[in-house]
Amino acid sequence: MSEKIDPALPKVELHLHFEGAAPPAFIRGLAKEKNLDISKIFTEDGGYAYRDFWHFLEVYEAATSTLQTPEDFHRLCLAVLEDRARDGVVYAETFLSPDFCGGGDVSAWREYLHAIEEAAAIGQRDFGITLKGIVTAIRHFGPEKSRPAAICAVETKGDFLTGFGIAGDEKMHHPKDFTWAFDCAREAGLRLTAHAGEWGGAKSVRDALDYLKPERIGHGVQAIDDLALVDRLAEDRVVLEVCPGSNVFLGVYPSFPAHPVDKLREREVIVTLSTDDPPFFRTTLVQEYEALAKAFSWTEADFRAINADAARAAFCDAATKDRILQIIEGRA
Template structure:
C-alpha cells in the first residue's frame, strides 16, 4: 500500500485526465453524442491513432473557460485526495484556439482551476505548454512563442507531444530555443512509440532537462549510460506504456532497469482514465509490479520535486513536505 506516501506528478495531459463521469456530464450539457468514444464508464479506442481521435472527441465537450476551471480543479482535487503535493499539467494553447475559445481564455480557465484547488487543499500545480508535432513546426513554434510571451507565473515549462512518428526532432528545435531563451523548463515526448534513436535525437537537438517517457532508451546500453551521465530525468508512465503496447507487460517494462542503471526516473499517469490508470495506481504499481520499497518510491518522488519546473522557494517547500 502506498496511500500514506506523498506523491508528485510531472507528466499528465489535462484533457487526458478528464474523468469519464465528468465528460458524460459535459456531453449532456452540450447535447453532444459521445457514445462511440465513451461506453460503460470507460473511453473507447484500440491503437495510438484511435486513442488520439478519442482524446480529441472527449476534449470537444470542454468548451468554456468555466469548463476548463472545473476540469482542472476536479483532477487536482483527485490528486490531493491521495496525498499529491505537486502536479504539472500539459496544456495546449492551440487546442484553445481550435475549439474557438482562444488560447488566453483556455489558459485562464485552467489557472482558475489551479487557484481553486490550491485554496482548498494546498496542492501546488504548474503548466507545461505543449506543441503538437503532427500539426507541424510552425504550429509548435507558435506554441513556444505563446508560452514565452505569456509572462504567466504558472506557465513554467515547454513540451513537444503528439504523433512521435511525424517529422524529425530537429524540425522543432527552434521552438525549444524560444522556450529556453524565455527561461522555461524543457521536456519532450520521445522514446515511446519510436525507439532509442528518438531519445538520442531529443538529447542532441533539444538538450532537455527531462524526457516524457524515454523508456525505449533501454534498447541502447550507450544511451542509457548517457542519460545517467547527463542526469536527464525520465517522466515514466508505466500504465500508459502497457495500455499502448509499448511493452507487453509490467515484467518486461524497464523502469527498474533504468533506475538501477543510474537514470533519474519519476512516475506519472499520462492520460489516466484513457489508460485505466491513475496516479494512485502508478504508485501502487511501483510497489507491487516493480518491487520498489517505500524508501525507493520516496526517492522517485524526491527526484520529481528536484526536476520540477518551479522556483527554488517552492522546491524547498515541497521537499520539506516529504
C-alpha cells in the same frame, strides 16, 4: 512479498496531460450540456474506448471537442485536482496546448490560461496541491503549429506557466523540425521537456536530446535498447517522466515486470512516476505504485526517493521546490 505502500504517501506527478486527465463522467456531462454526440468514444461501463495508440489520439481529440470555453477548462482543472488529491499528489505539472485553448491565438489563450490559473489557486487552497503548467506543441499537428504554441508560452510565462514541450505521435516529423519553437521557449527562460522513446525507439530519445536539448524526456523508456544512450542520460542527469501503466496498457511493454523502469534506475538514470492520461488507461497513481511495488519489490523508501528526485526536477521556483521536498521527506 512486496511491502504495503501507504496510499497517502505524498507524491509528485510531472507527466500529466490536462485534457487526458478528464474523468469520463465529466466529459459526458459537458457533451450533454452542449448537445454533442460523442457516445462512440465510451465503453458500456462508461470508460473511454479505443483500439490502439493512434485511435486513442482520435478519441482524445473527440473528448477535447467538449471543452469549448475558459469556464469549461476551469471546471476541468478542479475535477483533475480533486482526482490528484485522492492519489496523495502534493505537486503536479500538466501539459496544456494552446491548440485546444483558443487555437494558438495569444489573446484567446490568455483567457483560457487565466481560468485555469484561477482553478489552480482554488485547488491549492482546497486540496493542498500545487499545479504548474507546461505549454505543449502537438507533434502530429505539424511544425508550423508549434510556432504559435511557443509564442503563446513565451507571452504568458510566469509563476504558473513554467515550461514548454512537445507531445503526440512520435512517428510524425523529426525533432529538428521543432527547433524554432524550442529555441524560442529556451531563450525566454522556459524549462524544456520532450516526449520521446515511447513509440519512436531509442533513436527518438537521442534525436530529441541532440536537436531539442530538453532537461527532461517524457517517457524515454525505449532508451533501454541503447545502453550507451542510457549511460548518457545518467551522466547528463536527464530526467525521465516515466508512465509505466500507460506503457503497459498501450502494449509498449507486456506487463509491469517487463517494464524497463527498474533497469533504468539500476543504471542510475533519474526516473519519475506519472499516470500520463489516467482515466484513458484505467489507472491511478496509487495503483501504479502498488503494481511497481509488486513487480520490483520497491519499498516506501524507493518511492520517497523517486518523489524527491521528481521534486528536484520540477519546473518551479526554489522556494516551492524546497516546500514540496519538506513534505515528501516528512520535514513539513
